[in-house]
Amino acid sequence: MNIAVIGTGYVGLVSGVCFSEIGNQVICVDNNEEKVQMLNEGIVPIYEPGLKELMTSNMQAGKLAFTSNIGEAIHQSDIVFIAVGTPSLPNGEANLSYVEQVAYEIGTHLESYKIIVTKSTVPVGTNDRIRDLIRNISSQPFDVASVPEFLREGSAIKDTLNPDRIVIGTSSERAIQTLKKLHRPLTSNLIITDIRSAEMIKYASNAFLATKISFINEISNICEKVGADVTRVAEGMGYDKRIGSAFLKAGIGYGGSCFPKDTQALIQIAGMVDYDFRLLKSVVQVNQDQRMQVIYKLQEALGSLAGKTIAIWGLAFKPDTDDVRDAPAIDIVQHLIDAGATVKAYDPIATDNFRKEIDIASISWEDSPLHAAQDADALCVLTEWKEFAQVDLTTLAQTMKEPVMIDGRNVYSAEQIQASAFHYYSVGRPGLVKLEGKATAII
Numbered sequence: 001m002n003i004a005v006i007g008t009g010y011v012g013l014v015s016g017v018c019f020s021e022i023g024n025q026v027i028c029v030d031n032n033e034e035k036v037q038m039l040n041e042g043i044v045p046i047y048e049p050g051l052k053e054l055m056t057s058n059m060q061a062g063k064l065a066f067t068s069n070i071g072e073a074i075h076q077s078d079i080v081f082i083a084v085g086t087p088s089l090p091n092g093e094a095n096l097s098y099v100e101q102v103a104y105e106i107g108t109h110l111e112s113y114k115i116i117v118t119k120s121t122v123p124v125g126t127n128d129r130i131r132d133l134i135r136n137i138s139s140q141p142f143d144v145a146s147v148p149e150f151l152r153e154g155s156a157i158k159d160t161l162n163p164d165r166i167v168i169g170t171s172s173e174r175a176i177q178t179l180k181k182l183h184r185p186l187t188s189n190l191i192i193t194d195i196r197s198a199e200m201i202k203y204a205s206n207a208f209l210a211t212k213i214s215f216i217n218e219i220s221n222i223c224e225k226v227g228a229d230v231t232r233v234a235e236g237m238g239y240d241k242r243i244g245s246a247f248l249k250a251g252i253g254y255g256g257s258c259f260p261k262d263t264q265a266l267i268q269i270a271g272m273v274d275y276d277f278r279l280l281k282s283v284v285q286v287n288q289d290q291r292m293q294v295i296y297k298l299q300e301a302l303g304s305l306a307g308k309t310i311a312i313w314g315l316a317f318k319p320d321t322d323d324v325r326d327a328p329a330i331d332i333v334q335h336l337i338d339a340g341a342t343v344k345a346y347d348p349i350a351t352d353n354f355r356k357e358i359d360i361a362s363i364s365w366e367d368s369p370l371h372a373a374q375d376a377d378a379l380c381v382l383t384e385w386k387e388f389a390q391v392d393l394t395t396l397a398q399t400m401k402e403p404v405m406i407d408g409r410n411v412y413s414a415e416q417i418q419a420s421a422f423h424y425y426s427v428g429r430p431g432l433v434k435l436e437g438k439a440t441a442i443i
């Protein structure tokens with residue numbers, strides 16, 4: 001099939017590449033001309049394992065192209081995917097200006113029947129608005145459908161080529177048949193539903209996953225007080241098929257471009273229809289507080305943070321991505337700076353993006369984990385990059401001024417910590433806290 005994908009962020013680019021990989025003719029559009037030029041030169045603007053290879057091979061096979069000319073792309077396609085951003089407005093609502101702009105441009109370029117599919121995460125009712133907007137501009141035939149995207153950054157290609165399900169929300173039989181045919185090579189689990197339910201499935205899914213994370217983070221905080229180990233608690237819970245083991249990793253709270261924004265947006269969507277989504281509001285609050293646990297533990301270990309040197313390992317919101325959008329590290333580093341500390345930061349790939357968020361003299365940007373830790377009063381592990389688990393803890397402790405570690409992602413095992421000199425704070429594993437070089441009673 002001939003497909004136009006509007007927007008070459010994570011979703012647009014990965015979808016475009018994967019649709020070409022399964023045999024379609026794809027043209028990706030972005031109004032950022034610099035980005036289009038880079039893509040045409042085979043340069044991938046995001047870090048995603050395997051994406052460059054797949055993109056290049058499909059471009060060379062003539063199945064994938066990039067342009068800033070939306071009209072040309074629409075003329076060549078049967079299906080138009082909208083995959084532009086829907087960032088948060090200051091009140092938490094989704095900003096639909098990019099989606100509406102694209103809908104307007106599609107309307108002005110329609111010259112024959114198209115299926116217009118929204119992949120962007122949009123509030124319930126948005127696809128109806130897109131339909132009205134286009135209908136006001138064009139008398140050409142078209143159908144709209146909501147096909148929300150569930151890919152995760154870092155495993156985006158695998159998620160797209162092997163999805164758990166594809167949700168197709170539309171009232172058009174013609175669109176259903178075409179979209180079924182398009183997606184069947186990816187999975188047989190196609191959920192056909194109405195547009196509003198499809199839009200809601202996306203928000204409800206993200207909100208539920210965020211709820212699981214805040215739930216286990218609260219359990220971890222209680223574990224710390226009652227002497228239980230949250231990793232064993234999560235394991236024991238996860239074997240229950242009704243609960244499932246995924247998304248029960250306690251840490252410093254969720255970040256990224258989706259959970260923070262989509263939970264806020266769903267609270268707003270509920271508010272618009274006079275519903276107070278109390279549970280989700282608590283999930284968001286717990287998540288914000290969880291970031292502060294790192295600071296509380298540092299204060300417990302060091303007292304005042306003024307004048308202290310703190311090493312930070314990990315700036316990305318999770319491993320295998322250079323994305324720092326709403327990363328917990330942003331709040332934590334900002335707090336340390338406000339408290340008068342000096343920060344030595346290291347991330348294998350996200351440093352450049354992080355510096356666009358905060359770049360001040362009291363932060364030094366280090367080129368290795370050990371350089372960041374050198375002469376530091378404490379180390380905070382904020383992203384579970386694989387290379388951190390491989391660092392020799394004896395060498396690390398000797399490099400630091402004080403062997404104090406706040407492991408915000410439970411990277412290290414009990415054995416590694418017991419064999420080390422570290423005064424160690426984990427998340428929800430209080431038996432591993434060492435005080436004055438001696439393990440506490442609960443091991």
Ligand SMILES: NC(=O)c1ccc[n+]([C@@H]2O[C@H](COP(=O)([O-])OP(=O)(O)OC[C@H]3O[C@@H](n4cnc5c(N)ncnc54)[C@H](O)[C@@H]3O)[C@@H](O)[C@H]2O)c1
Pocket residue numbers: 006007008009010011012029030031032035083084085086098101102119120121122149150151152153257258
């Ligand atoms: N990032 C993810 O992992 C992910 C996963 C699932 C769903 N989503 C949702 O998908 C949507 C896109 O997310 P993203 O992270 O890919 O977005 P992004 O903001 O990273 O990228 C959007 C792209 O659209 C382009 N754009 C904006 N207006 C345009 C226009 N008028 N014409 C052409 N191009 C235009 C921008 O230049 C940019 O390259 C959002 O609604 C998001 O919530 C994201």
Ligand SMILES: O=c1ccn([C@@H]2O[C@H](COP(=O)(O)OP(=O)(O)O[C@H]3O[C@H](CO)[C@@H](O)[C@H](O)[C@H]3O)[C@@H](O)[C@H]2O)c(=O)[nH]1
Pocket residue numbers: 121149150151152153154206209213246247248249250251252253254255256257258259262317318
């Ligand atoms: O057990 C867990 C799992 C995740 N996280 C954190 O949660 C955040 C989000 O992680 P993840 O879901 O893996 O990354 P995203 O790429 O943001 O993907 C989410 O957001 C996307 C955008 O909507 C959806 O498409 C995906 O299905 C959904 O998983 C990260 O900060 C993780 O560190 C935890 O703290 N504990």
